[in-house]
Amino acid sequence: MDLRYDVAGVGPTLVLVHGVTDRRQTWTPVLEQLTPSRRVVTVDLPGHGESARLADGDDVLGQLLEELSGFVRSVTPAGERPHIAGNSLGGWLALAMAARGEVASATALSPAGFYVNHADKRRAALTFRTFRGLVQVMGPQMPKVMSLKGLRYPSLAAFYGHPSRVPYENAVINANSLATNALMDRVMEATFDRPCASVPVVPVTVAWGRRDMILPVYQARRVRRVFPQARVMVLPGIGHVPMTDDPDLISMILLGGSFAPTQISPG
Template identity: 40%
Template sequence: MPASLSFSVASPGGPRAARVVHERRGAGRPLVLLHGIGHHWQAWEPVLDILAADRDVIAVDLPGFGASDALPDGIPYDLEGVIPVLGALFEALGVTRPDVAGNSLGGLLALELGRVGLVRSVTALSPARFWTEAERRYAFGVLSMMRAGARALPPPAVAWLARGAAGRAALTGAIYARPARRSPDAVVAETRALREAVGFDATLAAGSSGLFTHDIPDVPVTIAWGTRDRLMPRRQGVRAKRVIPGARLVRLPGCGHVPMSDDPALVARVILDGSR
């Protein structure tokens, strides 16, 4: 069962309380999982038990997403604001330099955590900010349309659509290569998470400028990209490899932008290999 953890973070107005919901399973060396924009920790559900067979796995609802509270007043939803909050979360969880895996926004956060030395290893699945301006505008447009649809559709309509494979594809086909593999309940829950994500707009605005341009020479990095990623094409992985030349670049055949349910065994193996 997910747990709620409150802890103190620094803000321009002094210490503030943050509250983050997380799911923790297994035992061993800590492995923290970070989801993408508009999602929640349950995005990792298809791989959690596989990973937990070897690791102490902590899947986090990022601040402003899922069941976690918004960031405290005065803390922005950019890297400079979120990374110290994640550092404080690690301390509150009792983990020091965990391995971290992230998807999309979570992949970007994982890379930045590696750059500043807060983690032992990084696995980034389709991380953000390796796009061209045209690719960024396209991705942001798709995400904004998904958000608008999630907010416009009444919950009974979402539940009705989620019952059929075609409806699940309409709701989530932009991020999954195999949306029919998602259960109706999972699609309803993630549509609700997207609709209610209080950090969505500020996070999207924070990502509208800037690329990830830093090498990460002192931390093992794996970058993995689905061959059927419709949101952020896999050529962005080649750019990421140029920026971080020591990274291991892995193809995820048949996987979309959120690959965990498209091929759970493959994604789990990539994460475990990258964190060894």
């Protein structure tokens, strides 16, 4: 497919994958820290940002995974094994590629797919749909409404631990995408079967924001049932889309660095 992407930096290839209704620019806050030592590839998933829409089909996650897998192969220099990181839906895709042995390592930030039961999954879908409904009700007045901090910050609180750090322009673009993205309902209805690792162990890191209201932090305790080798951390003060909340911390995680004592591993 025609996927829009950007490449910056030098070093081992690191592909960054956004979540549902998001876009590749969501990674901008961490690029300055990553590009001195990584060749960073940011991509718009099918049906997101500037990429072409995804064809109709029953297995939307399978389609996204195959498109992303082919894309990663195409942008990785010959003879190199890429690293991958993703947020939310992108985290699930990154872990699925790790389970298939297609990457050198995978990092997932609040990945989808670790719901405790069906009701937990429906709660996450309802949260997305509720906020989409609110944005749709605003209609053409949405940019004006979002210009008011007293309304903008609460509307972003489910997604960000620090809504005040999200630029107004980004908030408007994200709200419009939430209201219009044609793929969201298909993703919300997907089963999110947990990847089954059937290959030699690939290093996996999973970091979860304690302020995540979309995929609450209790889901992090289920990661090691699928990836027993995973390094799992809970990040105080961090929300569902963490790159804006604390770029330095998220960059450190993406680079595989050391961590402060406030990062804990759930049992």
